[in-house]
Amino acid sequence: MKKEDARRVQKIDTKVDKMRMRRKDTDSLKVKENVFDEATLKALYTLCNRGFLNAIGGSISTGKEANVFLGEGKDADIAIKIYRISSSTFNSMEEYILGDPRFRNIRHAKKDIIFAWTKKEYRNLTRAKEAGVRVPEAIHTERNILIMEFLGEDERPYPLLKDIALDKETAKPIYDTVIKYIELLYVRANLVHGDLSEYNIIVNPRTMEPIFIDMGQSVTLEHPKAREFLMRDIENIMRFFKRYDIEGQAEELYSTMKEIKQKNQ
Structure with missing residues (x-):
């Protein structure tokens, strides 16, 4: 040097x-x-x-x-x-x-x-x-x-999703946006986050906008474990929001996303 x-x-x-x-x-x-x-x-x-x-x-x-x-x-x-x-x-x-x-x-x-x-x-x-x-x-x-x-x-830094005080009314729009982002990653970016949970989402406390972080492990859909990672991401999110009486079916969501992607190809 x-x-x-x-x-x-x-x-x-x-x-x-x-x-x-x-x-x-x-x-x-x-x-x-x-x-x-x-x-x-x-x-x-x-x-x-x-x-x-x-x-x-x-x-x-x-x-x-x-x-x-x-x-x-x-x-x-x-x-x-x-x-x-x-x-x-x-x-x-x-x-x-x-x-x-x-x-x-x-x-x-x-x-x-x-x-x-x-x-x-x-x-x-x-x-x-x-x-x-x-x-x-x-x-x-x-x-x-x-x-x-x-x-x-x-x-x-903005707080993690796990640290934000939520109720049923404030949780629903955050859940909807998170699901939308999972879909956008899959359909448009050809990506799966791979480690998505309340620990890898931060929230702007002013707007209550969720933000995905820590995407080093994210994989393309060509990865042999892409579907496994995707299902785990979806199930983690549904598990977290279930405490606010928000229900969802992981397999149903995956089928919908897959159909949308096929139509866009």
């Missing part, structure tokens, strides 16, 4: 250290070591240099394979999703990767898989948005980093 680049990376590293100190996180050292390795810091510098990122803020969420941070973009706040390379495992990725034609020519090294997974999430979000599904807008990807639209207010 050139001396000038090293100094810039060190600057980012110092900002990360300060950000970590602001977070009262007893596991901060572990998170730093797992997320902000030298290669990731260099990628963050590249993103800064290209104008995609001005500063990194606090943590938004920590998942099995990635951490999401609040960031400052050129004109607005952004979400920075960083897939962990050193600590990631393929246990939760493998069933989505095997059979996905987009991974056919990818080497099976952990780093290459994660880079491809990050690009896949970018493409999935783009396809979903083009199909009319409300998702975070994908802005850019670099190695194991995905920059997206930040969805929230006052530097706080």
